[in-house]
Amino acid sequence: MFKLLPLVALIALLGGCATGNSIVLDANHPANPNAPAAPSAVPSTTLALTPAPAAPTPATAPATTHQHERAHPAAQETYVCPMHPDVVSDKPGTCPKCGMRLVRKEAGK
Numbered sequence: 001m002f003k004l005l006p007l008v009a010l011i012a013l014l015g016g017c018a019t020g021n022s023i024v025l026d027a028n029h030p031a032n033p034n035a036p037a038a039p040s041a042v043p044s045t046t047l048a049l050t051p052a053p054a055a056p057t058p059a060t061a062p063a064t065t066h067q068h069e070r071a072h073p074a075a076q077e078t079y080v081c082p083m084h085p086d087v088v089s090d091k092p093g094t095c096p097k098c099g100m101r102l103v104r105k106e107a108g109k
Contacts, residue, residue, distance in 0.1 A: 078105045 025032040079102035081087040081095035093102050 079103060080105045 025035075028035055030038070077090070079089045079092050081098065081100055081102055083100055084095055084097050087095050087097060087102070088105075089102055092104075094100065095102060
């Protein structure tokens with residue numbers, strides 16, 4: 001009799017879980033497969049310390065190399081960031097995006 005009692009209790013418990021009303025989800029509930037997608041969050045600006053500098057426009061870039069610039073290689077020296085090749089300077093310094101030291105870019109490369 002005592003061996004049969006736990007088995008009967010287990011069957012009663014499991015049978016009680018299988019019966020009952022199903023949960024009805026609202027049309028906007030996230031678990032509802034027919035719910036609309038949630039709007040995406042606005043990107044965080046926590047790590048944005050300074051705004052990114054504007055990229056140079058083609059109108060501000062020199063169109064041609066003049067003859068006197070070819071005669072003086074020091075006038076052609078440019079410095080670039082190893083991590084951001086779009087950051088170009090005519091003098092040594094640091095990258096405004098990551099703070100790395102700008103390296104000299106050899107002419108023709």
